[in-house]
Amino acid sequence: MPTDVTQARQIATAADEMLAMTATITDDMLDRPTPCDMDLAALLGHVDGLAQAFAAAARKEFGPLTSTPPEPSQAELPANWRDDLRRHVGDLADAWDNQSAWEGMSQAGGVDLPAEVLGMVALSELVLHGWDVARSIRVAYALPDEVLAAVFDFHYPPQPQSERDGMFGPVVEVPADAALVDRLAGLTGRDPFWPHGTLEE
Numbered sequence: 001m002p003t004d005v006t007q008a009r010q011i012a013t014a015a016d017e018m019l020a021m022t023a024t025i026t027d028d029m030l031d032r033p034t035p036c037d038m039d040l041a042a043l044l045g046h047v048d049g050l051a052q053a054f055a056a057a058a059r060k061e062f063g064p065l066t067s068t069p070p071e072p073s074q075a076e077l078p079a080n081w082r083d084d085l086r087r088h089v090g091d092l093a094d095a096w097d098n099q100s101a102w103e104g105m106s107q108a109g110g111v112d113l114p115a116e117v118l119g120m121v122a123l124s125e126l127v128l129h130g131w132d133v134a135r136s137i138r139v140a141y142a143l144p145d146e147v148l149a150a151v152f153d154f155h156y157p158p159q160p161q162s163e164r165d166g167m168f169g170p171v172v173e174v175p176a177d178a179a180l181v182d183r184l185a186g187l188t189g190r191d192p193f194w195p196h197g198t199l200e201e
Helices: 004-022 039-059 081-096 115-136 146-154 180-187
Strands: 105-108 111-114
Touching: 004 081, 004 111, 004 115, 004 146, 039 105, 039 111, 039 115, 081 105, 081 115, 111 115, 115 146, 146 180
Parallel strands: none
Antiparallel strands: 105 111
């Protein structure tokens, strides 16, 4: 597992990419489908919620944010969702850019785990949902392979599907020589070629 300093930098990189993409989203895009069986508005609400939860986990501020999973919501996003998302995703990156965030035990989604493991879960959430956003708005996903590899290694080898249910669908087989981003998508139960069209560059 990479050091906490490396992980903190990777979280910041994934957060920056998430915010760069979401800054381009217009209101008429919010009802678009995503690869994770919710529309884009619900996915953005989910990302906003998990950002708050994992920032609280980094600071060991246990309570409602960390004791329950951030459930996707079909409710309409507030008018100021862009400001909220920018603030909360930025706060997530800032919270993990602190040595104490990686020490001891922490909690997220009602699960107690070593803080360094939850830091990697936070990175995984940003990276995978960033891919979902990129596919929904049909842009290329511009994360460096170093970050993608960290998340791939975290999930490989995959758990039995009985342990993945509720988190990931069945592994989608992808050729070993495929791009790392496509192998990561398949490993986490996503169709690497969703929605089967040419992406904008």
